[in-house]
Amino acid sequence: MTQTILLKKRPEGKPTRSDFEFVKEDKELTINHNEMILKTLYVSVDPYLRGRMSDAKSYVEPFEVGKPIHSLVIAKVLDSKNDKFTEGDYVRGMLNWKTKQVSKGEGITKVDPSKADLSAYLGILGMTGLTAYCGLTEIGKPKKGETLVVSGAAGAVGSVVGQIGKILGLTVIGIAGTDEKVEMLKSKFGFDAGINYNTTENMKEAIAEAAPNGVDVYFDNVGGPISDAVLFNINKFSRTVNCGAIAVYNNTEQPKSVSVRPFLVKNSASMQGFIVSNFENKFPEAIKQLSTWLAEDKLTYSETIVEGFENIPQAFIDLFDGKNKGKMVVKA
Amino acid sequence: MTQTILLKKRPEGKPTRSDFEFVKEDKELTINHNEMILKTLYVSVDPYLRGRMSDAKSYVEPFEVGKPIHSLVIAKVLDSKNDKFTEGDYVRGMLNWKTKQVSKGEGITKVDPSKADLSAYLGILGMTGLTAYCGLTEIGKPKKGETLVVSGAAGAVGSVVGQIGKILGLTVIGIAGTDEKVEMLKSKFGFDAGINYNTTENMKEAIAEAAPNGVDVYFDNVGGPISDAVLFNINKFSRTVNCGAIAVYNNTEQPKSVSVRPFLVKNSASMQGFIVSNFENKFPEAIKQLSTWLAEDKLTYSETIVEGFENIPQAFIDLFDGKNKGKMVVKA
Numbered sequence: 001m002t003q004t005i006l007l008k009k010r011p012e013g014k015p016t017r018s019d020f021e022f023v024k025e026d027k028e029l030t031i032n033h034n035e036m037i038l039k040t041l042y043v044s045v046d047p048y049l050r051g052r053m054s055d056a057k058s059y060v061e062p063f064e065v066g067k068p069i070h071s072l073v074i075a076k077v078l079d080s081k082n083d084k085f086t087e088g089d090y091v092r093g094m095l096n097w098k099t100k101q102v103s104k105g106e107g108i109t110k111v112d113p114s115k116a117d118l119s120a121y122l123g124i125l126g127m128t129g130l131t132a133y134c135g136l137t138e139i140g141k142p143k144k145g146e147t148l149v150v151s152g153a154a155g156a157v158g159s160v161v162g163q164i165g166k167i168l169g170l171t172v173i174g175i176a177g178t179d180e181k182v183e184m185l186k187s188k189f190g191f192d193a194g195i196n197y198n199t200t201e202n203m204k205e206a207i208a209e210a211a212p213n214g215v216d217v218y219f220d221n222v223g224g225p226i227s228d229a230v231l232f233n234i235n236k237f238s239r240t241v242n243c244g245a246i247a248v249y250n251n252t253e254q255p256k257s258v259s260v261r262p263f264l265v266k267n268s269a270s271m272q273g274f275i276v277s278n279f280e281n282k283f284p285e286a287i288k289q290l291s292t293w294l295a296e297d298k299l300t301y302s303e304t305i306v307e308g309f310e311n312i313p314q315a316f317i318d319l320f321d322g323k324n325k326g327k328m329v330v331k332a
Numbered sequence: 333m334t335q336t337i338l339l340k341k342r343p344e345g346k347p348t349r350s351d352f353e354f355v356k357e358d359k360e361l362t363i364n365h366n367e368m369i370l371k372t373l374y375v376s377v378d379p380y381l382r383g384r385m386s387d388a389k390s391y392v393e394p395f396e397v398g399k400p401i402h403s404l405v406i407a408k409v410l411d412s413k414n415d416k417f418t419e420g421d422y423v424r425g426m427l428n429w430k431t432k433q434v435s436k437g438e439g440i441t442k443v444d445p446s447k448a449d450l451s452a453y454l455g456i457l458g459m460t461g462l463t464a465y466c467g468l469t470e471i472g473k474p475k476k477g478e479t480l481v482v483s484g485a486a487g488a489v490g491s492v493v494g495q496i497g498k499i500l501g502l503t504v505i506g507i508a509g510t511d512e513k514v515e516m517l518k519s520k521f522g523f524d525a526g527i528n529y530n531t532t533e534n535m536k537e538a539i540a541e542a543a544p545n546g547v548d549v550y551f552d553n554v555g556g557p558i559s560d561a562v563l564f565n566i567n568k569f570s571r572t573v574n575c576g577a578i579a580v581y582n583n584t585e586q587p588k589s590v591s592v593r594p595f596l597v598k599n600s601a602s603m604q605g606f607i608v609s610n611f612e613n614k615f616p617e618a619i620k621q622l623s624t625w626l627a628e629d630k631l632t633y634s635e636t637i638v639e640g641f642e643n644i645p646q647a648f649i650d651l652f653d654g655k656n657k658g659k660m661v662v663k664a
Contacts, residue, residue: 051598223593245594257591261555264574264605266383271603273596 001026005097007063007311009242011053011211013252014320019053020069021311035102036080040332041090042308044072044096044122045316047246049277067098072127074111074118084153092121099309099332116233116294122154123327124301125290127276131192132244133159134279137243140217143167149230150191152221154181156303156327159189161219163299166190166207170217173210175203175226177322188300203229213245214238222246242273246320272313303324333358335557339395343483345584346652351385351619352401366410367434372641372664373422375429376404376454377648378488379578380607394652398578402430402460404448406443417442424453431641431664443516448626449580455488455659456633457622463575464492466611471573471604472549476501479543481562482523484553486513488635488659489575491521495549495631500547505542507535509654516657520632535561546570554578560590566601567630574605578652634658 008021009239011257029037049071055062063069067070073095077085082105085091093108111121123129135157140146148165152158162185165172173193174185180219182194191256193210200206207215207229214235219229234240264267279286293299304324309332319328333356340353359405361369381403387394395401405427409417417423425440427433438469443453456462474480480497484490485506492515492563497504505525506517512527525542532538539547539561546567552559555577566572611618634644636656638647641664651660 111354220593223591223597226334227593242593242596244596245591255591255594256588257593259555259587259589260591260592260603261552261559261574261605262577262587264603265555265577265607266388266605268603268606269609270598271592272600273593273598273602274600275597278600 001099002029002101003080003099003309004068006067007053007065008068010055011050015050015053015313017313017315017317022310026076027130029100029102031081034082034104036082036105037100038075038091038095039078039100039101040075040095040098041072041253042074042119042122042305043309043312043330044127045312045319045328045330046071046127047160047319049316050320052070058146061069068098070094070096074121079114081246090118090127096313101191110147115291115314118261119303119305119327119329119331120301122329123303124160124294124299125287128156128301128327129160129290130279130283130286132164133290134276134282135171135241135243135274136161136164136217136219138282139274140219140239142168142170142217145171146216147171147173147213147235149173149175149207149211149215149233150215150221151175151192151217151218151226151230151330152244152246153185153191154302154303155221157183158219158221158322159302159326160192160299163189164293165217166192167293168299170213171213173207175207175222178248181325186301188302195228204232217241220245224257231258231263234267235267236267238269240269240271242271262332286302304328306330309330333431334433335431335641336400339385339397340368340386341397347382347645347649348387349645349649351539354642361432361434363411363413363434366414366436367490368414368417368437369410369432370407370423370427370435371410371432372405372407372427373642373661373664374406374451374454374637375397375641376459377644377651377660377662378403378459379576379651381648382578382652383643396436396492399431402426404454406453406615410424412596424458427473429490429644447553447623451635451637451659451661451663452633454661455635456492456626456631457619460488460633460659461617461622462611462618464496465606465622466608466614467573467575467606468493468496468549468551470614471606472551474500474502474549478548479503479505479567479576480547480551481505481507481543481547481565482551482553483507483558483562484576485517485523485526486634486657487553488656490553491517491634491658492631494523495521496625497549498524499625499630503543503545505539507539508552513657520634521526525635526535529558536564539565549573552577556587556589559644561623563590563592563595566595566599568601569601570599570601572603574603636660638662640664642664 006021011019077089148170154176174191185191185194218240221244336355338353343351390428409421429480486508506523517523517526550572
């Protein structure tokens with residue numbers, strides 16, 4: 001039996017379980033020349049998928065209503081008529097939210113379970129690590145001695161960004177939503193300071209205190225009022241890396257914020273959005289560097305692994321309540 | 333007799349005449365070794381001066397209350413004990429709002445009245461031209477065939493930006509506040525289209541219509557709701573040049589706007605503020621290029637020349653009502 005998760009309807013505001021539909025099929029999968037059967041092992045759930053569930057203009061095509069959702073998946077090859085893959089291989093690729101599926105191998109790459117846990121290939125050695133590394137180095141252009149602020153710091157990307165900042169010799173301040181997360185930023189990921197935005201009355205002042213020399217690089221995963229508070233603390237020539245805006249993805253009305261423009265003019269400051277694929281030509285260098293740091297124990301990661309294919313929608317929804325620590329992965 | 337204009341008090345909101353004070357002195361000016369006496373001929377009044385009248389953190393030191401205001405000035409050397417300047421020279425520099433003053437020649441450069449009108453050295457061959465050229469080329473990175481939108485397009489910087497855009501082969505759309513200005517953008521400065529924001533109900537749609545291929549470069553001189561409307565029309569990898577935010581300089585409350593962050597993330601787009609002095613190393617190249625285009629009649633400029641030293645404060649105030657066409661200059 002194969003299970004598939006379809007987009008039933010486009011979410012309004014925060015996604016709910018009723019936006020998704022489970023379909024079961026009993027048909028045996030068969031393959032032709034060049035094809036293989038893949039069994040889903042781990043499924044990546046990511047905030048950016050919310051964007052694809054809307055039909056608004058964005059950097060990728062929206063998901064179609066009534067069709068399967070897809071994201072980055074680790075799978076095992078059950079059977080193969082494709083020359084490049086053999087039974088027993090572990091692979092990674094953009095695959096449908098299906099327990100089993102047929103693939104022609106396009107965009108599928110092998111991963112090595114002896115070098116890292118399989119789930120790591122969805123995180124620190126996958127999109128997460130690449131997003132952190134490329135966004136920070138290519139746009140943030142961090143320089144030793146500068147101050148880096150990271151929002152969504154306990155999240156998958158944020159925790160890696162902060163660690164890279166420390167490796168590169170910056171003062172690193174993380175913003176997260178619970179005391180437990182803030183503690184983890186310091187004890188596990190080596191941040192210099194952490195701020196709990198849920199218990200801090202005046203974020204603007206709290207950031208000023210934590211960053212007495214001002215903010216040179218802001219790696220922004222959230223994009224809401226927290227980012228407004230950072231704005232008041234940016235330095236001349238500061239760089240903001242706009243990686244995500246999870247705080248406003250679910251807004252049904254056009255979100256308003258403090259106008260950034262006078263701050264940019266006054267400080268000769270920049271803001272730049274990106275998606276990781278903009279830096280594809282940097283991927284080999286990035287993976288090599290991340291693997292080295294990982295092997296040298298300079299980099300650690302956390303992940304929240306939810307068990308059960310049927311829990312994929314809820315795991316995705318939980319992202320918007322900050323229930324994950326680090327990379328959110330579902331073990332199918 | 334010498335007249336001086338002091339900053340009497342810091343303006344709240346829009347500046348008024350009572351923020352300025354005129355002082356008269358009868359004392360004869362005398363000079364020592366290295367000094368010279370300068371007679372003010374033309375005074376540049378610019379929106380950025382508003383920022384210096386506040387005591388908020390900015391890219392330059394605020395003016396002091398009770399002290400003379402200064403800006404870029406063209407002057408004539410009346411007497412000199414400085415080896416580099418002789419009586420009769422025409423010079424340019426950051427000078428006090430005084431009818432006559434003593435200078436040691438620091439930061440003062442000669443200008444040639446035979447090559448261009450003296451007032452042009454405050455505009456197209458001065459900060460205005462440099463701001464337009466450096467901002468557009470260094471941050472906007474315009475490419476032939478792209479679409480450029482300019483706000484404050486009939487202003488000193490905007491009209492030059494649009495012309496450079498046309499020289500470089502872009503489609504250029506200007507936004508201005510009167511039908512007369514919009515007409516001038518097209519007839520005098522060669523813009524492809526113009527939009528009057530005062531008579532246009534839906535700016536978002538008007539921009540979409542004028543820029544059917546979307547906006548690749550946005551040169552932003554205004555920073556208010558007009559810029560929000562442009563935001564809805566930016567293309568993937570678009571660049572916004574944040575040159576000014578005159579629409580919000582007089583705000584006494586923190587201005588709010590549509591949140592730019594989700595737009596930047598979705599479009600891998602950038603915004604960057606600057607002041608012209610960031611690009612000092614580009615000035616020789618820029619002046620050479622601007623002079624060449626001017627000589628070739630590829631570039632024209634407009635200026636509003638107000639007569640009378642005593643009208644400097646009003647000319648400055650009028651900037652915020654858009655009363656100038658092109659560079660605002662006071663002939664002392």
